[in-house]
Amino acid sequence: xxxxxxxxxNLTAQEGEFITINCSYSVGISALHWLQQHPGxxxxxxxxLSSGKKKHGRLIATxxxxxxxxxxxxxxxxxxxxxxxxxxxATPDSxxxxxxxxxxxxxxxx
Amino acid sequence: EAQVTQNPRYxxxxxxxxxxxxxxxxxxxxxxSWYRQDPGLGLRQIYYSMNVEVTDKGDVPExxxxxxxxxxxxxxxxxxxxxxxxxLYFCASSPGTSxxxxxxxxxxxxxxxxx
Numbered sequence: 001x002x003x004x005x006x007x008x009x010n011l012t013a014q015e016g017e018f019i020t021i022n023c024s025y026s027v028g029i030s031a032l033h034w035l036q037q038h039p040g041x042x043x044x045x046x047x048x049l050s051s052g053k054k055k056h057g058r059l060i061a062t063x064x065x066x067x068x069x070x071x072x073x074x075x076x077x078x079x080x081x082x083x084x085x086x087x088x089x090a091t092p093d094s095x096x097x098x099x100x101x102x103x104x105x106x107x108x109x110x
Numbered sequence: 111e112a113q114v115t116q117n118p119r120y121x122x123x124x125x126x127x128x129x130x131x132x133x134x135x136x137x138x139x140x141x142x143s144w145y146r147q148d149p150g151l152g153l154r155q156i157y158y159s160m161n162v163e164v165t166d167k168g169d170v171p172e173x174x175x176x177x178x179x180x181x182x183x184x185x186x187x188x189x190x191x192x193x194x195x196x197x198l199y200f201c202a203s204s205p206g207t208s209x210x211x212x213x214x215x216x217x218x219x220x221x222x223x224x225x
Contacts, residue, residue, distance in 0.1 A: 033213075033214070035214075041198065041218070041219045041221075042216065042218055042219065043200060043202075043216040043219075044216070045213045045214055045215070045216075048212075048213055086152070086153070088153075097155055097158070097168060097169070098155070100152045100153045100154070101152065102150075102151075102152045103152055
């Protein structure tokens with residue numbers, strides 16, 4: 001069992017829908033990262049959080065430390081949101097490394 | 111513009127021919143890292159560096175070397191490339207010395223094919 005698991009693996013939705021991508025982890029963490037990988041391959045950091053909630057534009061990331069679960073939400077989704085979304089966990093004993101989820105491929109249809 | 115650059119972006123080579131992929135950042139970041147990304151396996155860390163002359167192995171270091179002689183540069187060296195090193199490679203940097211609790215900035219990627 002992977003220490004960081006994402007669901008779903010693939011998600012197709014219509015433009016305008018509210019999107020939720022989940023990330024569960026089985027280890028204690030010091031921070032949880034969300035990143036976006038564009039269809040062209042480029043990777044961009046979206047959020048890093050260790051508690052609560054962060055918002056940037058139409059993107060919202062939440063984390064529940066007790067439940068070891070984080071979610072990435074996209075409101076009013078748009079085709080340009082189509083990408084792979086990756087979560088990664090930083091653990092106190094990770095020796096300066098992140099534990100990576102496998103990614104969720106999101107397709108938003110017009 | 112603050113950025114991480116990688117060169118080359120695409121490379122096709124043959125088994126055994128030494129190659130270097132360069133990585134440079136202009137943000138004065140302490141931490142730099144190399145990843146490879148393969149279908150179904152996600153990102154895997156090859157090597158990382160917390161500062162000049164300080165490097166350490168990641169999860170998949172076999173067949174790779176790195177050096178960090180200057181803060182801005184972190185080249186990835188494949189002394190004798192093999193077909194199983196065909197992959198998409200990313201360099202990343204972050205401000206502090208611990209990459210896991212800082213935002214990471216990624217280069218555009220280098221697609222390497224070893225024949």
